[in-house]
Amino acid sequence: MEVVSSGTASLEIPGYQILKKINQGGMSTVYLATQRSMGRQVALKVMSPVLNADPIFSERFQREANIVGQLSHPNIVAIHDIGRYRSLNYIAMDYLPGGSVADALTKGALEPLEALHITRQIAMALDHASNKGYVHRDLKPENILFREDGSAVLTDFGVARAVARTTRMTNTGMVVGTPHYMSPEQARGAAVDGRADLYSLGVVFYEMLTSAVPFQAEEAVAIAIKHLTDPIPRLPARHSLYQGLIDRFLAKDPDQRFQRGLDVVDAIDQLLAALDGKTPAPTTKLNNTSVRVSSLLRALVMTLYGTLSDRLTASWARWRDKPLHQQNPRAEQQTIMRIQQVMQQAAPVKRRSWLFAGTVAASLLLVWVLFSLFSNKFQWQSESGLVSDAVDITSQILLPEPVSDTSTARNTPPEQIPGPITPLITDQTNQIRPIIRSEQSPVAPVETATSAKSTADADAEEPEADTKGATQEDSRPVSEPEEPSVEDVPPTYALMVSAKPKGARIRIMNIVPRYTPGMALEPGRYDIEVSKAGYSTVRRWIEISSADVNLAVELERKFFPGKSFRSALKSGGKGPEMVVVAPGEFTMGNNRRPFTSPEHKIAIRRPYAIGVHEITFNDYDRYAKASGRALPSDEGWGRDTRPVINVSWQDAQRYAKWLSNETGLNYRLASEAEWEFAARAGTDTPFWWEDGSAKGKANCRRGCASEFNSLFSISSAPVGNYKANPYGLFDTSGNVGEWVQDCFLGDFTNHRNDTRPVQLKNCELRVIRGGSMRDPLRNITSDYRTGLSEKATSREVGFRLVMEL
Template sequence: MEVVTSGSSSLQIPGYRILKKINQGGMSTVYLAIQRSVGRQVALKVMSPVLNADPVFSERFQREANIVGQLSHPNIVGIHDIGRYRSLNYIAMDFMPGGSVSERLEKGPLAPLEALHVVRQIAMALDHSHSKGYVHRDLKPENILFREDGSAVLSDFGVARAVARTTRMTNSGMVVGTPHYMSPEQARGAAIDGRADLYSLGVVFYEMLTGAVPYQAEEAVAIAIKHLTGPIPRLPSRSAVYQPLIDRFLAKDPDKRFQRGLDVSDAMDQWFSALAGKPSNQVSQLNNASVGIYSLARALLLTLYSSAKERFVFALKRGRTHPEQPQRAQTERDTLVRLHQLLREPAKHKRPWLAGGLMLLSLFLAWSLFSLISAKAQWRSGILLLDSASRLTAGFLSGQADSPLHTPDTAPDKHPAAGVQTAVLGAISGGNHTTAEPVAPAEDGRPPQDPGSGIVKTAAPNPEKVNNDSGTNQARPSESPETPPTYALNVKTSPQDARVRIMNIAPRYQPGIKLEPGKYDLEISRPGFTKVRRWVTLKDSDLTLSLALERTYFAGKKIRSKLPSGGWGPQMIVIEAGGFTMGSNRRSFSSPAHKVVITRAFAISTHEITFDDYDRFALATGSTLPDDAGWGRGDRPVIHVSWEDAQRYVQWLSTETRQRYRLATEAEWEYAARGGVAEPFWWGDDDARGKANCRRGCNSEFNSLFRVTTAPVGHYRANPFGLYDTAGNVAEWVQDCYQPGYDRSRTDATPLLIANCKLHSVRGGSMRDASSKISADYRKGLGDDSRLRDLGFRIVMELE
């Protein structure tokens, strides 16, 4: 049985080892705990004493939570145990380390596509629960959590339902639901069904897009009145393309909303298809042309107007940076892509000329506005965008807007509107690189070329003969549009065996490949190197390019390996190869000082391995959980582990991640701990005050006359290589067998291995050592089975 002290009260839950408090709210407190029976990390939610004091609630809670615990869906939090101990009701559920939507909103609105994905996943969870007869009643950002892989899950079903059905609790003033997210019928106190949850989901969707709830007031009653009588809120112009979804979600009449979560999922799938350039064959209330074209045209106009306004401000304040530029370009692209999909769908309305006229008028007004602005700021891409959109609309009015949408993976321009421009040009040309549009040839006889896109326009053949000097009627061979000139493209790569592909044409790349003038999407790749993707323009001559690839692992890069069983491995940082002077002549057991060369880059854990890291291994393998000496677990360095325990940990981690993990060698450890500094301490001098956790000379807040403890990892500043706590805190096991002093002839970083080795090296000193014993050159030997309260380890990952 564990006792957790919080303030003046103590909490006892049998069967659980409680590690720390995660969160506390008005209805419950959540702890991170280990369920002893299966060795599983869980989130242990303990109900508030205000609720527990009512026996009606306790009875109802147990009954409802048991039923809800039977819900099984990947987007509903899994419940492992429900119980009551003394006067406490509790639930043991999946631990969600990714936080909540509420926490993400603290940093600002979510990206539209991320918000759509969250809505879709929660809608599927609601559809499952509604099909079982369960309405959530309290859907809000705090109840939408994220797994480590980023998937969204819905929590708190049992609590909401139990509170809702406990008459005494509601009569005594307990509000069921949160006013900002309550549906109109819920605010009236009327009977509700699953459509009330979908209304709440719409409010959350609005908040994810804008960063604010749609209805705001100082009192709950005023907020409820706004939900009952206020107009459906309008999204900002930047997100106006998503207004049809908000209109469906937040309809006052439940019959006009989405009727079930599956309808929401279908709508999201159609939306994703549209944004990906894959028009859906389904026609629903959401994408029916009879109701969607006008609203989408209005959204397009608002989006273009807002973009023009912001670009005008940008021109006046050219010196400032605007981090929202890429997001603005994506919004414009989303709008036009969705517009193109709707234009391709067969018209269902009675007045196609009216919708087309409104569309043309909207685009004409937007084109006029952009023309005035671009005359000053020379926004060429904006003109091309609207010119392309105008041609798209003209094709729609003439019945020719039926070419598939083509959106290259990588836009050839870096301008914010380049992605939209490319998408619209691709839609007009049908994804081809030539167009059948008759264009007069240039004076030199070559086919003309679009100056902005690199698309070659092949001139239409002239049926009339041209008289030559001899008086015969023959076509001039130099003016023949059927044989455009070609030029050689050569790509020289470093390393030389890198793979070169041209992504937007069918023929495979060969050195010196002959191509027509235009823009080509190159991809250069090689295992162990970072892939390069770029557009190149072939004009009127041969082109030779030289491209050098960077290694995938560069100095300072941070790496975390995903564990298939859930969670992530320790954070690693890449250390580049190099040389240094190892050891010190001032210590007999660290002498002689000698040159060592690290020939290969490696990654080493930025922190000492923590209890969080090690407990995950122990629970997965059934190993003994090491004692924390009463100092706390979580992000404190693991202690009471032997050299053999550390070996088992790296073997497990290697198997889980399919990477090569091991303990650091002495040479690797000292090279990384020094951080490129020749002095014994990476901070340069002998003054360790405020720089490490040690017994004497550090002035550590974790050490006092009667008590010495570890510090949470990363509490002190990192060394120049980005490593924390290489001096003090806990001493660290390394791979080498220990012997006093060094062999001067050993100049590489391989570990020292001795037959029947019983002592292994320990580096870095600990919080129980004086500052003189925490330098980078300090070392000692301990038996393999030693388990001490000031001894831990960090690890290395080998790089390809």
């Protein structure tokens, strides 16, 4: 069996220089390559040779190139070349270096305006594809990528299909799509059109706003049921402005959704115009129909008049004992046509009082209700009928569509259906398999109503049989019970997943049975997820074809040393950038200074995250506006990315508490030991740059050659203006001093050997570390410390935070 090597050296395709592997899935591998003839970089998608023997996957791979080749749109990935070299099928397409929506969601929810613009661009792409007659059928965050300029691009048309044509890749009753993003009609296995893609786009829009999908469950079948039956979820209160869009995106009935992508574009444009305080632009010509109240009232009156005339004629005929004319089967269609004609022909009239219109409408409604009751118009359904409808809906999800005529199947009694019923959802993308049946669990015979009735009849005929003699009784043929037909059992192979660290959770996402070590599975593709708290989740597709599969997975810690991240805020946006610091030991203090002696050993036993930058005005002003507090002065130096100043130790504590509530994580001021350990960054010299020049590394009064300090003026520098220390922290020396948790004592005589802060009752002074732009070079060392009242503010003091892991 030929396997494509993961290395680039063993892969050769004429006309292309393979640079590196970008991504790998169960069906193909994507490489960054240079197309030699054009001298441009492309994404080279190479199909796994293992799948070449399967015509289904080969056709899907070929179809993706053929479909995208017919779709020329700035928000749809472009195909440059398609070919086959030896056993390798490949497609050369646009290289999109900006990552995917799924990548962006790993950092938390997106800003609402960003989510709106992405949704608008993908809606335009879907509208173009729908006009060409294609339905994507697998729209999800992984299939929305970004160009360098940030524009969104729709990719992966591997399971797309033409609305007006059929293909052997999908059959009636088969479900195609990813369970979390499929529309209700996809869950049923029914025919779909472009409105199914708009439903999936609505799910992605919801996820971009909240960082969670609207319908969640452990198993694929349960997710499909929720798409069919659960109400449309409500957005958090802060995003209530977009609930109207979600309601139209996720309507269960396709007729109540957006009907095409341009409808979505119109709705978003009007919303954006309203947010900007502008007059909404006119809608597209395809969606500009408006109906006056007077036109609707007139149409209702005409309909009531026609219905009342028909009823009176029928009553008169019955009273005269004359036979009634057979009801016209097109009566309802003619009524609807009358309404449409009235609405289309209604001339503009002068707008009347809403009170008068409401009174007329209420009167007409009352007349209609009374007349309907008089003529037995209402026919109530029993509760059992409602339950039956619910069972029918559920059965459409859980049971495969029969190949034979559906009318025959519906009329067949349950006892005549052979064999057990196996739940099944078939998915060309995920290959969701049937529930695994144990060969050691025989099906117990069930006594049917028919057999019970036959037994009762035989008992009733026994006396008569005795009078006729034993000969006739013995001559009766005895029917042998028929052997139940046994389906061919497909071969199965063992799947063994070895995960590190121990205790990791292993799940197979696209089948119902839970994973057990060495479980037997039929040939196919399986979606494996391995997860554990504190580690990054790994999810990958594996192929089981003709042998047992052993999969080894080692999880990576979610917060590993050197990792930088920004936590999402509940109110939108991101918190300050943090970096993870590994545990270690260092010598704290400096015996050459009275306030920093004696030197002592400190052991950092747990990793923690500390701010890459000092808290900026951008960060703090968001909090101040949200909490109604006064904005601190910037001394005329500028706000934005400059470190916040004129904040007290108590103000810093309040900000940390607010940030913790916004993120659900534990933020606080650093202890002295944590601050100095991160500022030293593994060095044992006064400065993290050791004995080199301070130029370009710090903002201080004398000795730094700072462009923000001169003989007549001085100011803070924007964060990140100078080089970072080896741990990735900026401005630990100079710029602004930084509050920490500890009470200020004159020295380290009563020192500790851990990171706990010094806390005293009636503490008046708090420690400030790092020095400021007004200090000389000797006072911005990693060990320098001073004290200030916790209620005081200063133009030279700000702060940075620690996040506990």
